[in-house]
Amino acid sequence: MRIPFTTMKAEVKRVLLKVGMTEEKAEICASVHTESSRDGVYSHGLNRVARFVDYVKKGWVDVNAEPTLILKSGAMENYDGNRGPGILNAKFAMNRAIAISKEHGIGLVTLRNTTHWMRGGTYGWDAADKGYAAICWTNTESCMPAWGAKNTRLGNNPFVIALPREEGNIVLDMAMSQFSYGKLQVTRLKNELLPVPGGYDKDGNLTSTPGLIEESMRILPTGYWKGSGFAILLDTVAAILSNGLATSGIDKVQEGSCGGCSQIFIVIDPYVAGGKDFVERTLNETVAYIKTSEPAIAGGEIYYPGELSAKTRKENMEKGIPADDNVWNEILSL
Amino acid sequence: MRIPFTTMKAEVKRVLLKVGMTEEKAEICASVHTESSRDGVYSHGLNRVARFVDYVKKGWVDVNAEPTLILKSGAMENYDGNRGPGILNAKFAMNRAIAISKEHGIGLVTLRNTTHWMRGGTYGWDAADKGYAAICWTNTESCMPAWGAKNTRLGNNPFVIALPREEGNIVLDMAMSQFSYGKLQVTRLKNELLPVPGGYDKDGNLTSTPGLIEESMRILPTGYWKGSGFAILLDTVAAILSNGLATSGIDKVQEGSCGGCSQIFIVIDPYVAGGKDFVERTLNETVAYIKTSEPAIAGGEIYYPGELSAKTRKENMEKGIPADDNVWNEILSL
Numbered sequence: 001m002r003i004p005f006t007t008m009k010a011e012v013k014r015v016l017l018k019v020g021m022t023e024e025k026a027e028i029c030a031s032v033h034t035e036s037s038r039d040g041v042y043s044h045g046l047n048r049v050a051r052f053v054d055y056v057k058k059g060w061v062d063v064n065a066e067p068t069l070i071l072k073s074g075a076m077e078n079y080d081g082n083r084g085p086g087i088l089n090a091k092f093a094m095n096r097a098i099a100i101s102k103e104h105g106i107g108l109v110t111l112r113n114t115t116h117w118m119r120g121g122t123y124g125w126d127a128a129d130k131g132y133a134a135i136c137w138t139n140t141e142s143c144m145p146a147w148g149a150k151n152t153r154l155g156n157n158p159f160v161i162a163l164p165r166e167e168g169n170i171v172l173d174m175a176m177s178q179f180s181y182g183k184l185q186v187t188r189l190k191n192e193l194l195p196v197p198g199g200y201d202k203d204g205n206l207t208s209t210p211g212l213i214e215e216s217m218r219i220l221p222t223g224y225w226k227g228s229g230f231a232i233l234l235d236t237v238a239a240i241l242s243n244g245l246a247t248s249g250i251d252k253v254q255e256g257s258c259g260g261c262s263q264i265f266i267v268i269d270p271y272v273a274g275g276k277d278f279v280e281r282t283l284n285e286t287v288a289y290i291k292t293s294e295p296a297i298a299g300g301e302i303y304y305p306g307e308l309s310a311k312t313r314k315e316n317m318e319k320g321i322p323a324d325d326n327v328w329n330e331i332l333s334l
Numbered sequence: 335m336r337i338p339f340t341t342m343k344a345e346v347k348r349v350l351l352k353v354g355m356t357e358e359k360a361e362i363c364a365s366v367h368t369e370s371s372r373d374g375v376y377s378h379g380l381n382r383v384a385r386f387v388d389y390v391k392k393g394w395v396d397v398n399a400e401p402t403l404i405l406k407s408g409a410m411e412n413y414d415g416n417r418g419p420g421i422l423n424a425k426f427a428m429n430r431a432i433a434i435s436k437e438h439g440i441g442l443v444t445l446r447n448t449t450h451w452m453r454g455g456t457y458g459w460d461a462a463d464k465g466y467a468a469i470c471w472t473n474t475e476s477c478m479p480a481w482g483a484k485n486t487r488l489g490n491n492p493f494v495i496a497l498p499r500e501e502g503n504i505v506l507d508m509a510m511s512q513f514s515y516g517k518l519q520v521t522r523l524k525n526e527l528l529p530v531p532g533g534y535d536k537d538g539n540l541t542s543t544p545g546l547i548e549e550s551m552r553i554l555p556t557g558y559w560k561g562s563g564f565a566i567l568l569d570t571v572a573a574i575l576s577n578g579l580a581t582s583g584i585d586k587v588q589e590g591s592c593g594g595c596s597q598i599f600i601v602i603d604p605y606v607a608g609g610k611d612f613v614e615r616t617l618n619e620t621v622a623y624i625k626t627s628e629p630a631i632a633g634g635e636i637y638y639p640g641e642l643s644a645k646t647r648k649e650n651m652e653k654g655i656p657a658d659d660n661v662w663n664e665i666l667s668l
Binding site for chain 1: 487495563570573580581619630634636637
């Protein structure tokens with residue numbers, strides 16, 4: 001089924017109010033969940049609301065907690081998220097990084113002891129919509145083996161870079177695993193194969209069959225050894241700079257996905273060096289350069305990062321946001 | 335053959351002095367080229383010296399040019415590299431970023447109109463050796479198709495993250511292509527296959543045969559669509575923040591690899607939030623966590639980023655640095 005944006009948001013908000021969120025906070029969180037589904041990131045939109053509610057009920061997320069400033073030093077601020085809602089903590093941190101960048105040209109906010117921020121791209125799009133360049137990432141519990149290993153020791157540590165552009169922001173939102181477990185499940189249920197190998201079966205053969213990877217838990221890092229190494233650096237940089245937990249520590253907490261995680265928010269004024277006209281021209285030239293490539297498949301289109309999200313957004317605002325019947329009914333029942 | 339470090343460095347220095355570098359600058363550049371070979375990055379060490387000399391003779395690199403400050407704003411400085419030697423410009427920029435981070439907690443230096451910085455890891459190792467966390471990257475001329483395209487429009491835009499650690503720095507140094515053209519060539523000459531598919535043949539089939547990829551020029555981005563998107567963001571962020579050229583502009587310059595490229599250097603004091611003991615403990619715990627994974631192959635070891643470089647360094651300092659006979663003889667003849 002397809003649900004209008006306002007209907008979906010109102011239902012999510014109702015559920016969040018019911019678990020004790022204030023009006024203002026429920027409004028923000030409901031918007032973010034609905035916007036994620038609207039942009040096609042269903043896994044972290046409507047589909048995550050029931051799990052969030054479950055975490056609140058288990059005491060893993062404190063709906064009323066707010067971030068507290070631990071340390072301020074130059075262009076850097078460090079906050080404790082106090083296990084408040086990950087969306088609110090991350091929105092707060094990105095806004096602080098924007099404010100700092102106005103003063104210092106660049107702003108760094110580090111956040112420890114927070115909870116799942118849902119869709120990482122949310123904070124990149126936010127910054128870009130406001131005219132800022134942003135780099136942000138989170139660490140997570142382990143879900144992927146390091147390169148050369150069999151058992152899970154690395155987080156998929158989603159990483160976001162965003163740039164503002166009038167004709168459409170350029171936003172990269174990528175996890176360090178080639179595919180998410182959500183993608184494996186969806187593909188298996190459709191009885192399809194992954195477009196490229198996504199992991200190893202239990203005998204150590206690369207495979208595109210999702211069920212075999214779910215069984216072995218040997219999901220593949222993005223670019224094999226490269227994504228493995230990148231995940232290690234994203235994890236440790238986030239932990240160190242926030243005085244928070246690394247994946248090895250999050251694995252001990254065991255309070256749901258990302259319970260107690262560490263996050264980094266870097267914001268830069270993109271117009272300082274060259275001005276806005278230069279930025280727009282450079283980005284438009286780059287988009288044009290890519291788009292005039294010869295497509296690999298006749299009639300194929302080459303997209304810039306964020307373009308498909310914007311396309312899905314437009315379509316879902318017109319036609320309603322796709323929702324799984326069971327998921328929607330569960331929300332209505334909460 | 336294997337050449338002692340001091341012999342290799344002296345020969346490279348002699349060659350650089352001969353093309354007009356000052357004593358002091360030749361010393362630095364010769365050190366960096368030799369250190370790259372020492373750490374096993376032969377492609378950007380001794381093997382690149384002849385090409386550097388060629389660029390100088392063609393007027394593409396001005397051995398005497400120095401970076402000039404264009405703009406200073408808070409924790410951000412923007413420099414023009416004036417097409418000076420990429421190594422010297424990048425060393426300068428990283429040192430400035432370190433100096434800024436001492437004042438602001440974080441330092442951002444953007445560099446435009448520079449030339450090939452050789453091995454990106456150089457600047458990450460430098461910062462980590464001095465006790466700083468660093469993120470840096472460069473854009474390049476195009477050498478890789480965007481995802482879904484046939485012809486080259488993206489740079490491989492090497493990206494570096496480095497963290498200091500007493501038992502061994504953790505340093506990621508990765509390009510956005512799954513393999514370099516150098517790796518394709520070396521593998522083809524040995525009549526071997528790549529360990530995983532590295533691109534498409536001219537008929538659009540994924541292949542591990544290096545010669546077929548060299549023929550099609552359809553080298554694969556790291557993680558398929560992910561590396562393609564990441565390359566686009568690294569390129570445009572570098573160009574915008576430095577008021578410099580993006581890959582689309584570098585492709586027009588056509589003054590060798592990376593002629594006129596843009597670079598970003600971000601340095602952060604890693605000890606501000608948690609102190610040095612906390613940082614050491616977090617990094618050591620993470621390394622231990624990864625290393626105690628079950629190896630995919632019996633007896634296999636799991637490495638952290640930078641570990642193999644450090645291992646190669648030790649071996650090459652003891653036994654001498656491996657050098658191709660032809661490459662070494664060419665250096666002697668210059």
